[in-house]
Structures are given as C-alpha cells and as structure tokens.
Amino acid sequence: MLDGPVSPHLFSRSTLDGYTSGVWHASALLADRVKAVRQPYSGATVADLQEQVDAVDLDLPLGDTGAALHEVARLYLDNAVWFHEPTYVAHLNCPVAIPALSAEVLIAAVNSSVDTWDQSATATLIERRLIDWTAGRIGFGPGADGVFTSGGTQSNLQGLLLAREEALDGRDREADLPKLRIFATTQSHFSVSKSAGILGMTADAVVGVATDSTGRMDPVALAAAIDEVRRAGDRPMAVVATAGTTDLGRIDPVEAIAAICEDQGIWFHVDAAYGCGLLVSPRRRHLLDGIERADSVTVDFHKSFFQPVSCSAIVVRRGETLRRIAVHADYLNPRTATVPNQVDKSLQTTRRFDALKLWMTLRTMGSEQIGDMFDTVVDRAREIHGVIVADPDFEALAEPTLSTVLFRFRPDGMTVAECDDLMPRLRQRLFYGGQAIVAGTKIDGHYWLKFTLLNPNTTMVHLSEVLDLIRSTGQDMSSTRTETAVTV
Ligand SMILES: *Cc1c(COP(=O)(O)O)cnc(C)c1O
Secondary structure, eight states: OOOOOOTTTTTSSGGGHHHHHHHHHHHHHHHHHHHHHSSSOOOOOOHHHHHHHTTOOOTSSSSHHHHHHHHHHTTTGGGGGOSSSEEESSSSOOOOHHHHHHHHHHHHOOOSSSSGGTTTTTTHHHHHHHHHHHHHTTTOTTEEEEEEEHHHHHHHHHHHHHHHHHTTTSOOOHHHGEEEEEEEETSSSSHOOOOOOHHTTOOOOEEEOOOOSSSSSSSHHHHHHHHHHHHHOOEEEEEEBBBBTTTOOOBOOHHHHHHHHHHHTTTEEEEEEEEGGGGGOOTGGGGTTGGGGEEEEEEEHHHHHOOHHHHHHEESSSGGGGGGGGOTTTTTTOOOOOOOGGGGGOOOSSOTHHHHHHHOOOOTHHHHEEEEHHHHHHHHHHHHHHHHHHOTTTOOOSSSSSEEEOOOOOOOOOOHHHHHHHHHHHHHHHHHHHHHHEEEEEEEEEEEEEEEEEOTTTTHHHHHHHHHHHHHHHHHHHHHHHHHHHHO
C-alpha cells in the first residue's frame, strides 16, 4: 500500500483536492463578504478588535481550513479597510488588478524564490524582462538594470546605498562617511532620512533644500546648498528628487536637477514611488521628462500600477553600479556562476516572485489601460479641487499636480486655530463612522485633510458625498463644542 502524505495540509500532488478547495473556499468567502460591503470600514474600535484577536487560542487548532477561514472572515474581513470602496480616499493604496490576483495564487503555491537560478528558473527571466521594460519606459539605455523590492522604502534605501558606495569608492571610508550629504526637500519621503540613518550617516546628513511656493525643489537653492556643503569641507553624496510627493503630489524639476547633478558629479536618485504611473500615462508622460538622466529610480507598482502589495522596484541607469553591493556566499552564488542569479542585486535573499503580478497585468490589460486609469484619477483630483475652491465652507491648499487634494472645512467664523484643532478630530470621527476614510497631514504647522485618489471608480458623486459628510460632521462637532464650552 502506498503511504499517504504526512499531512493533508502540505501542498503536493497528493493533496491537490485540499489545495483547490482551500483556495476556492477563500476566494468564495472573500467574494461573499465583498458583495455585502458598502463602506470602507466597519467602524470597529481598537478595543473591540483587540479583544476578538486576543480571545483566539493559538494552541487549539481548528483542524480544518474551512473553519479557520470562517474565523478569519469574522476577525479580519468583517473589519478590513477596503481600498476598492470608492469613498476610501485616504492613502496611496489602490484597488488591485484581477490578473495580479491570479498571479498571487501561483506565486504563493509555487513559492519560487527569485534569488538564485536554481530556485527560480523562468521567474528570474520574467523579472529581468520587466526590469528591462521599466527601464525602457524610464528612457534608460541598454546598460540599465535593477531588481524588484518590497516597496519604495527599500528601493530608496538601495538607491542611496549605491550612491554611498559610489561616493566612498577608493576613499578612506571611515573618514569620509561622516562627511557625506544627501540633498532632498522637506516634502521628500521619510524613508530618505531613515535610509541615511541605516547607512551609518550622521544625523545632519540630509540637507533640506528649499522649495518654491508650490512645494517643488528649487534648483537654485539646490546649487547653493551643494556649494555650501563643499565649502564646509563635506561631500555631496546624492540628490533625491521626488516625482510625486506623498502629500502634495508635486514633481521636483527633474530636468534642472539632473543638469546640476551631471555637472557636479553627484548621484541622482528619483523617488517615483507615487508618480511612476506617469511612465505609462497616455497624456502626462512628459511630467517625468528628465527621469532618464537619473542614476537610480524608485517605482512602486503597488501604488500607481494597481498591483497588490508588495510590488516595487529599483532601476539603475548603469547596471554595473549594482555590483557594488554583491556579497559572495559560496553556497548561493559562486564567483564562477554561469547562470543568472538575482541575489547579487538585491538586499533580500529569499524573495517573492512579485514580478509575475505585473507580468500578468501587462499581458492581460496592457500598460495603456493602467496609464489611462492613473490619468483618470489625476483628472478627478483637478475637478474636485475646483468644487472645493468654489464652496465657501471649504478651503483648498493648492492646485493638485497628481491625485492628492489638500483641503479643510473652515466655514465663515471659524478661526484657523479652531480649524487646526477640529480637523484631526473630524478625521478620526469619519474613520470610526466607517462611511468614508480620508487622510490628514500638517503643512507649515497647519492641519489639512487629504484626498488621495487612486481608484478610478471614485466618481465626482462619491467625492461630493464625502465632502457633504465632512461638512455635516464638522458642523455637528463645532456646534457641540460651543455648547460644551457654554455649559462648562
Ligand atoms: C509611499 C512612498 C514611499 C514608500 O514606499 P513604500 O512602498 O510604502 O515602502 C517612498 N516615497 C514616496 C514618494 C512614497 O509616496
């Protein structure tokens, strides 16, 4: 008699019935829940959810995938934050492309690791084709290279690591490291300063470059800052331009910054985590002009390419710069390797085959549809900005560049200080109401609400509903506050 599998729960040829039913059951359960979902959040409090999660005894298994799924449906799905709901307009989270979800099924079960050829085979070739494709969209020549990463944070870290290695090449590392400086604006992503810390740089290593009135890096100020650093005896290591700042969606003047970096021999990193959707935009690709002059570029497919998390990449113009971080481990990548190994290019070792999601999306939908959807949300941001400007109860901070809109509810008679106090509370009240989720941020010390639009299914009707909800909630909260003040 043939032995059965050790466990019915381990994926193998002899457990395929359990596998297909498990995956089918999960997707059916999800579809069933999503059918009923009408708002982005249930409104459950932290305490509610904490209690439910704590009540599970992890040492008492249910023994059956179906039972575990039902428990998870109650714990997780019933109170998930749904990015596909059109009134979720908070952070840079996108509704996801279905072809990418099919890819996830394969990625998870085959479980390839895109580090060495003998753990990945075609997966390595597919990832490399996509890096080449992305490099082509950026406008890099044939020498370009790159690797998929877990997100923009890791991509930025790697870009800056390469810049550091380039700057320290052939130098006295210990003496020079404390002198290295990175130039970025205050609107750049916090992962830039975080990276500087991880890279062993000093606390003042990131030099804040002044912006123009719209929040874009001022190239004249950049040139002056570089001069000043050199005069002080320190060394410029990299300039980080952001193509799509997280709050304002601004695109730093890439062309002018590239010229300065080329002239001064400074590594030029473009953080296009958000703005990378423009690479495939039928109408706005020109906003990224000059990006082909960068040394390294961060792209987050899980933001503006409608991919599930994680799906990101770092792409470099000169592929040989990636080799500076290669570390040899004889069991993984012998120096004599004659096969394509990705491990040399990545900060990770075992790494998911996330590239397959983008591949499936491009092969199913094509890049133009992706770009069209990104253009749609950018159009919508402009439109709703116009509505906000025309409404006396609201103020808008500035004209949007991409798909974020900063605004606040400040009707006649409300002071800026009262507004600064009310906005964060209003935002929280909305979240626990569950009907709409918006973000918030501080600009120059003042609190603003933020729409981040990445869902092309969010229409003007939805956005107007959210504005009305903010208005009624704001009116309610400011009148309650006055009454309380009177009774106290
Ligand atoms: C989101 C974002 C990042 C970080 O990317 P993650 O994928 O969240 O790690 C970096 N830079 C910018 C401009 C971003 O918007």
